[in-house]
Amino acid sequence: MDYRVLLYYCYAPIDDPVAFRDEHHRICLRLNLLGRIIVAHEGLNGTVSGLAADCQEYMRLVKADPRFAALEFKVDEAAEHAFQKLHVRVKPEIVHSSLHHVRPHEKTGQHLSPQEFKELKDRDDVVIVDVRSDYEYNVGRFKNAVTLDIENFRDFPDRVERLKEFKDKKILTYCTGGVKCEKASAYLLEQGFENVYQLHGGIIKYGIEAGGEDFDGKCYVFDNRVTVDVNRVNPTVIxxxxxxxxxxxxxxxxxxxxxxxxxxxxxxxxxxxxxxxxxxxxxxxxxxxxxxxxTYPKLSNNYNPEQGLLSYRPPGA
Structure with missing residues (x-):
């Protein structure tokens, strides 16, 4: 396949998100990338698609910035662009939540590789927690995962009370690519949970590196594909x-x-x-x-591709 879809995030301080957004958008335009990228004081979060060579150059340029040297891209093949537009926006957070005070780059749950997650997930002293929205886990989730009846990730803090019965167990959190788990696991630590882990790279990386075993159904993604196959070992429809x-x-x-x-x-x-x-x-x-x-792609909503959506400007900008 000629195209690639890149999923990525990185919690790393960005002093001037507006200036960063402008420069980053010019890079994406030059490389003919499409997708959605969020820039905030706390970091960078995006999903983009483009020709393989253009995506390769984009990954090189992003990782050349010392702030994002440790960033890991989840790469999937595609027959065409997975998006119809390019949006690079400045927002208060890189994932919408009610956890503005949480700083995952300072403290978060212990990262587990897909293989480590696979080896731990079925133990008696472990509980797997899905931190995604209900429409996501309804189409696909890990066997025996605890779901929290969440319509939006900002509801997560209100659902933590339901996990109190598992305080003596190892909590293994997971989401699509990992960005929500960084904040969710950090919040659980703040609330007194001691053994908190997260699936590093999320469901997508688990599918790539561990074959997706015991992930039932499909993974909901936020592009034109809507869902993608993950499990190549024991797939099922739920x-x-x-x-x-x-x-x-x-x-x-x-x-x-x-x-x-x-x-x-x-x-x-x-x-x-x-x-x-x-x-x-x-x-x-x-x-x-x-x-x-x-699928019904949203209209641009007064978005200027050269200036971005500036309805939100960080304090002092």
Whole structure:
């Protein structure tokens, strides 16, 4: 395949996120990359796609910055771009949470390689915790993982009480690429949990390096692919069609933009409901045209590719 998809993050202080954003965006434009990149005082988080050679050069340039020398890219092959636009934005955090005070580059849970995670996950003194949103773990998750009924990662602190019964166990957290686990595991340590670990590189790296064994279903990703296969050892389907309840891991966004729910919808129901999650949404006057994919890229929302989305400016900027 000619294209690559890069998933990455790094918690490292950036003194002037706006200036960094401008310079970083010019690099992406020069390399014809598409995707979403977030720049904040606390670091860098992104998913981009591009031709293999352009992605290789991008990785070289990012890691040449001493702040990001230890950054690890998760690399996947693709037949085409996984995005339709390029957005490089300045935001308060690189992953939206209610944990602004947490600094993972100073203290976080112990990193486990995919092989180390695999060796530990089935032990009696271990509990696996999924820190992702409900629509993500509903389509794919590790066997026996504890899920926390989270609609958005900012809800995580409110769910920690549910983990108190496991305080005497080793807590193994995981997410898609690792960025949420850095804050989640750091917060658990702050709350008095002593044995806190995280799957370094997340589900994506586990699939690449450990074959994805015992990850049931597919991994939800935030690009045009929507979900990707992870498990090459003992794959299974765990999601059910939102409408007819038949096994299906075909994820869509509801065609009604006022609903926009992330749900599994089988091919047949997708056609019958014209991309909506229910007959009521199908009849909504604002329903978007359904092209069979169930993905609806957002409009640019006044985003200027040369200046970025500057509605947020860090204090003092």
């Amino acid at each position: 999601a059910q069609c939102h409408h007819c309840a038949t096994p299906s891991d075909r994820m869509i966004n509801c065609a009604n933009p006022h609903c926009n729910a992330h749900v599994a919808l089988c091919e047949t129901c997708g056609q019958q409901l014209d991309g909506a999650c229910s007959p009521a949404c199908q009849e909504h006057p604002d329903k978007r045209p359904y092209d069979g994919t169930g």
